[in-house]
Amino acid sequence: MTTKRLMIIGYGAMAREVHRLLPAGLELAWVVVPEAQVAATRELLGDGVEVLCRVADCQARPDLVVECAGQPGLAEHGEAVLSRGLTLAIVATGALADEGLYGRLRQAAERGDGRMLVLSGAVAGMDGLAAAREGGLDSVTYEACKAPKSWKGSHAEQLVDLDALTEATVFYEGTAGEAARLFPANANVAATIALAGIGMQATTVRLTADPAATRNTHRIHAQGRFGEFRIELNGRPLESNPKTSMLAALSVVRACRQALDPVTV
Ligand SMILES: NC(=O)C1=CN([C@@H]2O[C@H](COP(=O)(O)OP(=O)(O)OC[C@H]3O[C@@H](n4cnc5c(N)ncnc54)[C@H](OP(=O)(O)O)[C@@H]3O)[C@@H](O)[C@H]2O)C=CC1
Ligand SMILES: O=C([O-])CC(=O)C(=O)O
CATH class of the missing domain: 3.30.360.10 (Dihydrodipicolinate Reductase; domain 2)
Structure with a gap:
């Protein structure tokens, strides 16, 4: 099986936990962080991971993009991901309470044939x-x-x-x-x-x-x-x-596994 490549938006507490628990077969290739964090994040992650502050600067096609950047991060980068036809798994779901943003993300997904997955995060059911x-x-x-x-x-x-x-x-x-x-x-x-x-x-x-x-x-x-x-x-x-909650990070790990597995549970 060829290794798939992941982009994470944000590199705070949840993203680090997700990175630590990434399933085999999926490698972290890109991280998108605020400009002020680029240098420190590059130092932390080394050469294997490209650290960007704009999704548009990514020259290749991630197999999956996960947002762990909070509501401002989803608002800033969501449209760029969806309009490129990528799959975006999100946890900052509260941003969708803004009807304007929700509408723009939907339109970007429809226009670009992207897909937004609302993860269950810290809850179940x-x-x-x-x-x-x-x-x-x-x-x-x-x-x-x-x-x-x-x-x-x-x-x-x-x-x-x-x-x-x-x-x-x-x-x-x-x-x-x-x-x-x-x-x-x-x-x-x-x-x-x-x-x-x-x-x-x-x-x-x-x-x-x-x-x-x-x-x-x-x-x-x-x-x-x-x-x-x-x-x-x-x-x-x-x-x-x-x-x-730890379960919120684990729900992102689950989304990562689902991107690899032909059977979805
Ligand atoms: N659905 C759910 O069940 C849950 C959802 N969440 C959401 O997940 C988010 C992340 O949680 P957690 O990792 O613990 O929080 P952290 O604050 O530890 O990490 C968020 C990171 O994203 C960065 N960030 C902020 N704005 C942007 C941006 N525009 N682009 C890229 N990165 C950005 C932050 O930088 P800086 O510190 O400089 O702002 C920070 O490093 C929470 O803010 C919350 O919105 C959390 C728990 C449960
Ligand atoms: O992680 C949690 O327990 C819930 C949380 O922060 C959120 O809903 O934003």
């Missing part, structure tokens, strides 16, 4: 939720609970004193679209669930900080003609970024 939607969904609720340190540097700091919490505290309730915009590094999952289910406005979101939490907990409750499901996922955060 998106297959079941999307199937349930075909029969009609009545309600979908998403609750996230993380340790205060996982909410540091986010909009949560405007809503609650994270350092003073002594018990689990709900600090935000709203829609998936708003949550994904207000918490771009923490609530992409809300948008993923909305995309698989009943949309950005109809999906209800509740966010909690709990000083006793050691995991990133995600709860989904969906009701519809199919029946009802509840999922609770207690994900281990990445040591290098407690905002991000």
Whole structure:
């Protein structure tokens, strides 16, 4: 089997984990980072990986492109990937709460025959939720609970004193679209669930900080003609970024494996 070549957009905590766990048969050939990180990333990765700051500077055709760059990274590079007819697997799904960006990415994919894969990221059950939607969904609720340190540097700091919490505290309730915009590094999952289910406005979101939490907990409750499901996922955060669950990185690794394997599970 010939080795396939991967492009990763962003080289932060999740991308490094994905790189570490890449399946045999897929090699990292290109990394796209902000200009200010080019020199340091080249030094880190050595000669085998081309470090770029624009997708257009890639002279060959990656077999797969994965976005691990956050919402600004998807907004900056998504169209360039899709309009070249490439497959782009994304985790910064919250960027799609911006209808304008969503429309531009769709159009770029249609124009260029590209494909955008919305990965399940830190949650599970998106297959079941999307199937349930075909029969009609009545309600979908998403609750996230993380340790205060996982909410540091986010909009949560405007809503609650994270350092003073002594018990689990709900600090935000709203829609998936708003949550994904207000918490771009923490609530992409809300948008993923909305995309698989009943949309950005109809999906209800509740966010909690709990000083006793050691995991990133995600709860989904969906009701519809199919029946009802509840999922609770207690994900281990990445040591290098407690905002991000390890499962989100593993969902990118899974997408990498699917690009190699003729059988998709
Ligand atoms: N769907 C899901 O379940 C989940 C989604 N996510 C999303 O994944 C993102 C990445 O997570 P993680 O790796 O832990 O975060 P990090 O902040 O560790 O890494 C993101 C990296 O991307 C870089 N970056 C920012 N803008 C661009 C750009 N325009 N082009 C290329 N690179 C860019 C950042 O640089 P700099 O630091 O200079 O900004 C940083 O190095 C999160 O921000 C979040 O949006 C995360 C967890 C779960
Ligand atoms: O990794 C997680 O637990 C979820 C997350 O950050 C996001 O949805 O953006």
